[in-house]
Amino acid sequence: MQSKIQLNQTQKRHNQWLDNTIKYLLMGFAILSSSFIFIIAGVIMVKGVTPFITNNGGLGRVNLADFLTGTTWLIGESFNSNLYAIGFLIISTLFIAFLSLLISFPVGVLTALFIAKIAPKKLAETLRTVVEMLASIPSIIYGLFGAGIILKIVYDLSTLIGFQSKGGNSILSSVLVLAIMTIPTIASISEVAIRSVDKSIEHGSLALGASKTQTHFKVVLTSAKSGIFTSAILGIGRVLGEATAVSLVAGGRRSGINFNILDTTSTLTTMMLEGMKETTGLDYDIRFSVGIVLMVVILITNFTLNYIKRKVGNVDVK
Amino acid sequence: MRKILAVLALALSFSLAACTSGSSFDDSKNITVYTRDTTSGTRAGFMDGIGFAAAATSDDVLVEGFVIKDNTGIMTSMGTDEYGIGYVSLSSLNNTIKGLSYEGVAPTVANVLNNTYGLKRPFMWMTRDAGDYESTEIEQLVNAFVAFLGTSDAADIINNNGAIALDTTVTWDSIKAQHPITARNNANVTVRFGGSDSIQKVAQALTQAFSAKAGNFVAEHDHTGSGDAYKRTQTIGLSDPVSKHVAFASRYFKDTEKVGVAESAMGQLAWDAIVAIVHKNNPITNITAAQLKAIYDGTYSKWSDVVSE
DSSP states (O other): OHHHHHHHHHHHHHHHHHHHHHHHHHHHHHHHHHHHHHHHHHHHHHHHHHHHHSOTTTTOOOOHHHHHHOSBSEESBTTSOOEEOOHHHHHHHHHHHHHHHHHHHHHHHHHHHIIIIISOHHHHHHHHHHHHHHHTSOHHHHHHHIIIIIHHHHHHHHHHTTOOOSTTOSHHHHHHHHHHHHHHHHHHHHHHHHHTBOHHHHHHHHHTTOOHHHIIIIIIHHHTHHHHHHHHHHHHHHHHHOOHHHHHHSBOOOBSOOOOTTSOBOOHHHHHHTTGGGOOHHHHHHHHHHHHHHHHHHHHHHHHHHHHHHHHOOOOBO | OHHHHHHHHHHHHHHHHHHHHTSOOOTTSBOEEEEOOTTOHHHHHHHHHTTOGGGSSBSTTSOTTOEEOOHHHHHHHHHHOTTEEEEEEGGGOOTTSEEOEETTBOOOHHHHHTTOOOSEEEEEEEEOOTTOSSOHHHHHHHHHHHHHHTSHHHHHHHHHTTSEEOOOOOOHHHHGGGOGGGGSOOTTOEEEEEEOSTTHHHHHHHHHHHHHHTTTOEEEEEEOOTHHHHIIIIISOTTSTTOOSEEEESSOOOHHHHTTOOGGGEEEEEEEEEEEEEOTTOOOOEEOHHHHHHHHHTSOOBHHHHHTO
């Protein structure tokens, strides 16, 4: 008996020790993974603020107000000038994001509705796989597709309507590439939202004599609107952050705000990417500043959209 | 189904439209100017070559509305844009686009080597003065490396990395006996290479191949620009860690850089040629430096301006 109690106690102590070890080990992992955000933000902040507070190796400080409002990326020689400005890039980035969402949102949501509610089971399975595969294609592939196919189509299209586009490098091409990229994101998240709509709401609608299509559009979609809105937020996040694909089709505009969808453009991300590997000094650091601005733009956009989402409200969803 | 058909019909009509408009070149159209970004070595070589050096690192002297693309981007754009003009390194040239003759000379490797094709830049090397090394091993290795640069073994590596090697028939096997140092084990010897970053890729491939032939010496690469080739081999003492034993420049050495440098301590290893390219439908086959400058600074805005010359 005595020995049995003792054994139990050792067992207990051992278990406690194991529990604690695992607890602290996992806590360590959790702290490590969550601290990356601070490390990344810290590095970007330090690098990105440098151009505004130091002398930049004799070039002088970059003026923050001019930087945020100007309409020419760089006046003067690279490496010998501090007159950087990105005001026009902020506007064109938001403009492109808005336009591409205008295409990808309806297409994505309606695809989701079809997969979730209308398609026969076999077809739905196939389509879901296709959409998921589309979501996992690397963005550079979308970029190459854009450079090889979309640029040609846009170039020929502009010729048809009598506009000489610059080899198809344009807002329209960027918007098309980005729209194709975001459709799978929007479709797969919307589909989950549509599926989770309570069956009883649907049945109620059908029982009242509404047709299937009426039910789908007026009941299912409105009930799932919160989840659908989330898909739009994630979609716009992808659009704002995409660099490689856009830089292949945007044309690299260096100055001026442009709303002509057949003319060249640039976004915050493409400007950061261009010439990155061969640059040094201020020209390198200023790309981190653009990065900060990009993060702020994304944050503001997300907060706004989340605010609208709360206003839109929620209906009884499982 | 109807949607798919509509999309197919639309795509078909676009490709048909492309076919019909492809046959005639309308020279009253605007020229679309393509360029690399300001950090590109090819851009610097091109702009210097056509006498528009100010545009090498500055965008605001260029024509309004130019398009910035990388090397592949310019190639694919010239396949699409009938009215575009761009430039690439000769090694990228292929038959999907049209490479223009420069000042009447066709862009071929032979014309670059016989010095008739003008839009090119030399890849040069410079070493330290004789006796100005930490040890005789390093000096002998550097001399062996310079000898290696003139062999057909090195020429193959240079050509494979996008530059044009000088004509040579000497093989490394035939001269390696003159450099007994390469038969030793040199794993503890470090040779420092530097200079032009445009040549970095070629230089690294060369040292990698040569190290295996020369007792596995360690090649340290730190490429900071052509200007540093002279500075770091000639004016900076060996005690400074940034000093180099061999350095490269992607241009001829300036007269001020040649003062006091022995003839044997510098030379050329390769050429890099740049070609102005246009769409295949473009009727022009030749372009001059003056025309290119006029296009890139915006004096000529329509193709008729170029054709009428």
